[in-house]
Amino acid sequence: MTGMPPMTLAEKLVARAAGLPSVRPGEVVTAKVDLAMMHDSGGPRRVAPMLERLQAKLWNPDRVVVISDHYVPAVDAESAGILDLTRKWVKAAGVSKFHDMQGICHVVLPERGHLRPGMFVVGGDSHSPTGGAFGAYMFGVGATEMCGVLVTGEIWLRVPETILLHWTGKLGPGVVAKDMILAMCARLGMDGGRYQAIQYAGDTIAGLSMQERMTLSNMAAELGAQAGLIAPDAMTKEYLLGVGVPASDIDLAAWQTDEGAVVTERHDFDAAGLPPMVAAPHSPANSAAVTEHKSVVVDQAYIGACTGAKINDLRMAASVLKGRKVAGGTRLLIAPASARTTAEAAADGTLATLTEAGAILLSSGCGACAGYGAGVLAENETCIASTARNFKGRMGAGSSKVYLGSPYTVAASAVAGRIADPRDFLS
Amino acid sequence: MTAANKTGRVWKFGDNIDTDVLAPGPYMKSPLVDLAKHCLEAVEPRFAKEMKPGDIVVGGRNFGMGSSREQAVMALRELGAGAVVAPSFAGIFYRNALNLGLLALVCPEAGKIRADSVLAVDAARAELRDIETGKTYACEPLPAHLLQMIADGGLLPHLEKKLKVQRSKEAQA
Incomplete structure (x- = not known):
């Protein structure tokens, strides 16, 4: 070259x-x-x-x-x-x-x-x-x-x-x-x-x-x-x-940014200094450390979407929920991102941990994230979700409020009934 | 295009108007005419009810951010929007607007345009003029081939033309 x-x-x-x-x-x-x-x-x-x-x-x-x-x-x-x-x-x-x-x-x-x-x-x-x-x-x-x-x-x-x-x-x-x-x-x-x-x-x-x-x-x-x-x-x-991609199809060297x-x-x-982050309504850019939002009571916690319900996301949630229960007055809905995700989560016990904690399983799809499917919000309800967007009205009623966080943070919030710092739940 | 010097009343919006407020998810499976009734209602409930054909939507930075759904453009077009003007657009929305024949103009000074003022839109010169005050606002010019595509009504009619030419060539060969 x-x-x-x-x-x-x-x-x-x-x-x-x-x-x-x-x-x-x-x-x-x-x-x-x-x-x-x-x-x-x-x-x-x-x-x-x-x-x-x-x-x-x-x-x-x-x-x-x-x-x-x-x-x-x-x-x-x-x-x-x-x-x-x-x-x-x-x-x-x-x-x-x-x-x-x-x-x-x-x-x-x-x-x-x-x-x-x-x-x-x-x-x-x-x-x-x-x-x-x-x-x-x-x-x-x-x-x-x-x-x-x-x-x-x-x-x-x-x-x-x-x-x-x-x-x-x-x-x-x-x-x-x-x-x-x-x-x-x-x-x-x-x-x-x-x-x-x-x-x-x-x-x-x-x-x-x-x-x-x-x-x-x-x-x-x-x-x-x-x-x-x-x-x-x-x-x-x-x-x-x-x-199942053949090794001959995988060229690593050709697809790097050149020096200079x-x-x-x-x-x-700096990764080491980063706390768990939460985005307040109605923009992902409204993000700050989770500790800024710890008093917010949530009606719904949602783990779903292309960005927030892959197998590793479900495992994060399970590590918080193991041996714990979703708080009274809060509902935790989980829509695994794909059928394969569900199968993997079933095979390694993740799914059982989630349901034993009181999570309600939904079908795999875009669902509530985009206001298309099951799990949408009523007027004035508050949700914390592992999804990508919290635009006004996106997850349901126009006056509903959506906070965004990692699956760890969403699971911790489901247990606390209010936005919670997942570090308090991980030993 | 006869679009030079169309006029319309200004509907003014803020920064980061997203595709979920332009085309709300709960109405995405409804016919366009019904979806359009909810266009922007989360930020301005009067908009869909009082919008007149030719009216101009003036947004803030990053207009149309979010989804790739074309219904965000189609709802505005359905309500008769004459143009969308903003200091910057989200990339997919911008492409969708031009592809669907809706004039989208990048206007660095859009923030200074007054709500409810009446603007004359000159697409070819990429200029807006306040009918009452005479003040003009320069926009970034669109390349001729994109202006032509908008004038044709968007990418689909443009492809129709192109395929017709291709097919007649093939028929001759």
Whole structure:
């Protein structure tokens, strides 16, 4: 690679997809899409009529993944109709990569081996940056733009600048990726990402599991970034081999930021000094140490969503709930992120610990997080959730209030009946 | 496009208007006309009821943050919004707006625009003018191909054109 300018991971991923030897931030390029993912809400029900109007077929059905997760399971005629349309459409369109009611798309996509480092992927959902945890350039698009991709296999984008979010040190007990991302939201704000590419790096990131890395990449959306990348390493490879990706498909060396590559902004964070964080209504950027919110009484505690109900998240909750009970007057709802998550949690006893503490299990899907499914809030109710967003009215009634915290913090709050510091519950 | 010098009354909003208040989740499976009735109701209950076709939505920083749901744009379009103006937009919302033919203008001085004032919108010149005071607000110009796409009604009609050309070429070959 002599003579090539040093490039960031984001630039390398975009250059490869655009078929160019190198790219520069600000340049507008057309990229070939390796994979397009859609769910039942923004997917077939929206793109089918557009494709019909264009009388066009998919550019490549093998590069399309459809995952039903928003209206699952159906609760009324409308949601049943949306799912029915989704199932019929994938069959007619020849899409074989269809995962029906198997969990939330951002968790199911890597779980079923669809992602690998170096890929350029679009998803019909704003939390699509989750794929960045695997060294793929993945971002969210609306349904019309998705239709364009489905017909042409291409999409235009402005080559992003790279914003480096660098973490050093070891996280304290009861402090996890969710606390890190809430701290970053507080520091940078909801538009700090400026629709550019974030890259998370440093020894703290290297020490995180893939599930924890997914939490960071997922909430690059809350930082207003287009993508949230983490350079792949041995941990990435181990995960991918575990979900059946062939070793020959996993190139780690090619997908690293070069020494000397230009990073537009760099922000440094200290993991050791980070307390558990809680975001107050109505923005993830409203985050502060949990101790600032300890008096707040909660009606509901919710562990769910793509960002907050993976297997490690359920294990965090279980470590707090073991031998304890949910407080009277508070309800704890848990919606595991995927069917595989549920199976793993059942196999290792996590599920039993949760239900013995009084948690109520819900089906896997986007559910209450987005106000779509079971577990929404009444007027004036207060909830603490392990989800990604606490916008006004998102989880139900307009006057309801949602606080965000890690699964540790949500579980501790469920036991206390008010927002609680999980460090008081971990021995 | 005949859009040059459209006028409309200003509805003013703050920073970080999100897609959940533009297109609330509980109504996402309803027909668009019903969803639109709840557009922005959590922050301004009068909006959907009193919005007139051509009215202009002026937001603060990071307008349209959150979900990729296009209904956030479609609800505004359904209510007849003539343009959305803000000092900055969330990336996905911005792309969605242009893709659906809704004029989205980045205006660094949007904060100075008065609520309820009447603005003339000149898309080609990327300029807003307060009809009463004559004050003008410069916006970031959109590239010609995106203005054309908006004028065509968005990405879908644009693709329709493109496919028609492609197919007639194939038929000739």
